[in-house]
Amino acid sequence: MPRTMFEKIWDTHVVRDEPGEVPMLYIDRHLTHEATSPQAFAGLRTRGLQVHRPETVVAVIDHNVPTMPGRRLVDVVDDQSAVCIQTMEENARDFGVALLDMDSEDQGIVHVVGPELGLSLPGMTVVCGDSHTSTHGALGIFAVGIGTSEVEHVLATQCLLQQKPKTMNIRIDGTPVSGVSAKDIALFVIRTLGTDVGTHHVIEFSGSAVASLTIEGRMTLCNMAIEAGARAGMVAPDDVTIDYVRGRRFAPAGDLFERAVEQWKSLATDPGARFDSEYRLDVDGLVPQVTWGTTPGMAGDITGTVPDPAAESDPVARAGIEQALEYMGLEPGQRFQDVGVDTVFIGSCTNSRVEDLRIAADHVVGRRVAAGVRAIVVPGSMSVRRQAEEEGLADIFRRAGFEWREPGCSMCIAMNGDHLSAGERCASTSNRNFEGRQGRGGRTHLVSPATAAATAVTGRLADVRRI
Numbered sequence: 530m531p532r533t534m535f536e537k538i539w540d541t542h543v544v545r546d547e548p549g550e551v552p553m554l555y556i557d558r559h560l561t562h563e564a565t566s567p568q569a570f571a572g573l574r575t576r577g578l579q580v581h582r583p584e585t586v587v588a589v590i591d592h593n594v595p596t597m598p599g600r601r602l603v604d605v606v607d608d609q610s611a612v613c614i615q616t617m618e619e620n621a622r623d624f625g626v627a628l629l630d631m632d633s634e635d636q637g638i639v640h641v642v643g644p645e646l647g648l649s650l651p652g653m654t655v656v657c658g659d660s661h662t663s664t665h666g667a668l669g670i671f672a673v674g675i676g677t678s679e680v681e682h683v684l685a686t687q688c689l690l691q692q693k694p695k696t697m698n699i700r701i702d703g704t705p706v707s708g709v710s711a712k713d714i715a716l717f718v719i720r721t722l723g724t725d726v727g728t729h730h731v732i733e734f735s736g737s738a739v740a741s742l743t744i745e746g747r748m749t750l751c752n753m754a755i756e757a758g759a760r761a762g763m764v765a766p767d768d769v770t771i772d773y774v775r776g777r778r779f780a781p782a783g784d785l786f787e788r789a790v791e792q793w794k795s796l797a798t799d800p801g802a803r804f805d806s807e808y809r810l811d812v813d814g815l816v817p818q819v820t821w822g823t824t825p826g827m828a829g830d831i832t833g834t835v836p837d838p839a840a841e842s843d844p845v846a847r848a849g850i851e852q853a854l855e856y857m858g859l860e861p862g863q864r865f866q867d868v869g870v871d872t873v874f875i876g877s878c879t880n881s882r883v884e885d886l887r888i889a890a891d892h893v894v895g896r897r898v899a900a901g902v903r904a905i906v907v908p909g910s911m912s913v914r915r916q917a918e919e920e921g922l923a924d925i926f927r928r929a930g931f932e933w934r935e936p937g938c939s940m941c942i943a944m945n946g947d948h949l950s951a952g953e954r955c956a957s958t959s960n961r962n963f964e965g966r967q968g969r970g971g972r973t974h975l976v977s978p979a980t981a982a983a984t985a986v987t988g989r990l991a992d993v994r995r996i
């Protein structure tokens with residue numbers, strides 16, 4: 530019977546699937562970070578358990594880490610963050626797990642580091658105690674975010690109890706206008722299909738618009754599958770994937786690589802395979818997107834205006850828009866391009882890879898950050914940071930007046946001291962614009978790296994085609 534890519538990966542990893550029981554899945558790679566693992570390791574200690582296969586586990590410090598240049602442990606913002614970091618260090622040491630610590634040359638955001646080092650490879654099952662684990666799905670991986678009690682379970686057994694998700698195909702065809710990136714496509718998908726379209730599903734993204742994305746772009750798209758409510762996002766491995774993986778530090782090499790490639794190529798969904806649900810979207814002529822509200826689905830074309838709640842007939846939706854506009858300090862009918870910002874944040878596991886920084890730098894070169902705007906670039910990993918420095922991107926940013934930081938989650942979630950103040954408005958390349966996400970009272974507009982860069986130099990939400 531023809532199978533989807535997800536089903537193929539599921540079938541090769543199911544350890545036990547008995548009627549009336551939750552299926553048990555073998556996990557190939559377990560990534561972990563300081564924010565969601567302390568209780569999991571504490572649970573192992575209490576029960577006197579070891580990590581079952583420590584060589585499959587890699588721990589990263591990313592959420593609580595300071596990003597100022599020359600950072601040290603004393604720079605950690607508060608006691609709770611310091612405890613998280615120190616606990617991660619102790620746990621990694623005591624349980625024999627590899628750790629990319631604050632001063633490691635490989636440190637970075639877990640979802641940037643995993644693919645970059647070849648820790649996540651096509652066909653794998655990958656888990657992490659973090660919702661945006663879906664990012665790794667861009668390589669053709671079933672990559673799923675899990676809760677802390679599941680982290681403990683996977684550490685102890687290498688297995689995950691997992692209800693089999695439903696399958697969904699979102700096929701995206703067409704050619705967006707130049708300057709439009711995967712981030713705009715992701716926002717368009719969520720704006721069109723809603724923030725709960727993917728509930729209980731694994732989304733496979735396919736179609737010509739997805740095939741023409743780089744792996745970095747596919748990661749941005751799969752990263753935001755979570756904001757469409759999905760368990761995970763995936764893209765079938767193709768030649769672009771194989772070129773991306775070749776030569777990565779933990780990827781197989783030589784003959785083993787060639788054998789792996791054969792298997793990876795067989796992962797694509799078979800012709801005639803059935804999904805539980807299917808959508809088709811056309812991004813022909815799509816223009817840059819920007820969010821105006823407090824969910825990633827509250828988005829519009831950069832050429833547009835803030836919606837008028839009065840035009841919404843559904844009372845619940847109307848109240849939602851009213852509340853969002855109130856929080857965001859926006860007026861119905863206001864042109865997006867007239868909205869001034871205080872801060873621009875380029876970073877997060879959505880958009881902090883070197884390709885993102887190249888695109889942003891392209892729009893910044895020879896320009897200055899607008900007066901009164903604070904603009905910061907937080908590369909996704911030390912490797913991204915090094916490469917951006919070698920390529921001269923860091924200099925472009927610094928010369929323009931951007932702050933050039935050390936890697937971490939930073940202002941995406943504001944757990945490390947990088948945050949907005951109440952009422953501050955930010956154009957951000959991250960994935961969540963919930964109330965208070967970037968700091969209490971902070972106002973977030975989700976945008977692509979190109980739009981963020983254009984906004985930094987103009988001081989207003991900008992159409993990158995017009996600066």
Ligand SMILES: CC(C)[C@H](C(=O)O)[C@@H](O)C(=O)O
Nearest residue numbers: 564565592658659660661942
């Ligand atoms: C801290 C962590 C649990 C959280 C997640 O799971 O996604 C964070 O990374 C986020 O982006 O909100």
Ligand code: SF4
Nearest residue numbers: 661877878938941942
């Ligand atoms: S960068 Fe943001 S979305 Fe990504 S893992 Fe960190 S906090 Fe979560």
